[in-house]
Amino acid sequence: MGDSIDGSSNAALRAQPVGQSKSKGGILRRLFFSDTSQTNESSGEAAVSTPPPVQTHGMINLRRMRVEDVAIPKADIVAVPSTITKADLVQLFRESGLTRVPVYEGTLDTPIGFVHLKDFALRHGFNGTGGRFSVKLGLRPLLFVPPSMSIGVLLTRMQAERRHMALVIDEYGGVDGLVTIEDLIEQVIGEIEDEHDIEEVDLWTEEKPGSYLAYAKSPLAEFEAAIGRSLTHYEDVDVEEVDTLGGLAFMLCGHVPARGEVMELPDGVTFEVIDADPRRIKRLRVILPESSIDD
Structure with missing residues (x-):
């Protein structure tokens, strides 16, 4: 769930002209600063350097990207009403493969929490057969965030509060999207495929x-x-x-x-x-x- 370094966007890194005296930093400066133009002393012609390949993931995304850049749009959010039956919830968990599902009253713009598969299984058994059922029992609180928040700030907050999912709220208080901690981490290390991801045999x-x-x-x-x-x-x-x-x-x-x-x-x-x-x-x-x- 389902989270780029654009070399052209890092305006802080400037090329150093050939011939300037070396400044402090040595190896670090050579790693992070590159020459964009060099003089070919033998021919006197300027040699054009090849631009570095564009990378799509990295730590810089934590500062550069916002929640709205990585959130799942509202239309794609899998959520359930507070009136859902036990059988329907079991079926949804089976078909979606999700472990956390938002719960709402009336419409998705009125979320009241989320149901965790582990809580449901411990209360009602792994087949969803035991005990009186109400999805409202044992709901976990949701985290609400604005779309303009940087993903680095959100990641820190989710780690501190031990939250794995957040709803993105627009300026009118309605739900605009959903983001998971995995979505944020993927922006740094690339796409994560775990044992629950379906292997695609036929492309x-x-x-x-x-x-x-x-x-x-x-x-x-x-x-x-x-x-x-x-x-x-x-x-x-x-x-x-x-x-x-x-x-x-x-x-x-x-x-x-x-x-x-x-x-x-x-x-x-x-x-x-x-x-x-x-x-x-x-x-x-x-x-x-x-x-x-x-x-």
Whole structure:
């Protein structure tokens, strides 16, 4: 659950011109400061240095990113009403794989706490069969945070208060999103996959002739070979920069597309985003034009 260093955004790091005297710091300065222009003494021409690769995770994100950058949008929050039955709650835990679920009165904008799978199992048994049931019994308190809070501040607060989940509240007091401690940590160390994550055996499946449901991490070259056509023969696509279907979709639209967003390529191939969060595409549908199916 499901959390980038942009070299261009670190304005504090400036290149040091060649020929300046070395300042204190020695090895540290050489590690953190790089020359962006050097003089080729033999030819007298300026040598252009290659920009460093852009990293997507690191400690700088704790200061640079805000809660709104990593939160799950309201539409994607899995929550339950206070009137939910025991059987329905058991089914939700089984199908979602979640261990913590917000509980609300009436609508999600009136949250009253969250139910923890461990508390439910200890009270009612792992099959949810024992004891009088009310989801309100044993609810744990929720943490409410503004979208503008830095993720570093929130991470510190969650650690101090031993909270693993927080609801993001907008200026009107309504729920705007949800963030977990795992989402925050992933912004520093990268995506975390634990033993409960489902291993994706088939990266794509053909739903019907000419329509494929694929994970965004599907290798682009392998997918192109499977469908028998190129998806990267456009001027706007740099094939050296794209390795996956998700990367291609991102490059074509210039941003992380939202769930339900549709992109049509010049030759009629259509990408439909099936699952995504604010940080990445997860699954998409690729629909080939009818002419290529007939061929």
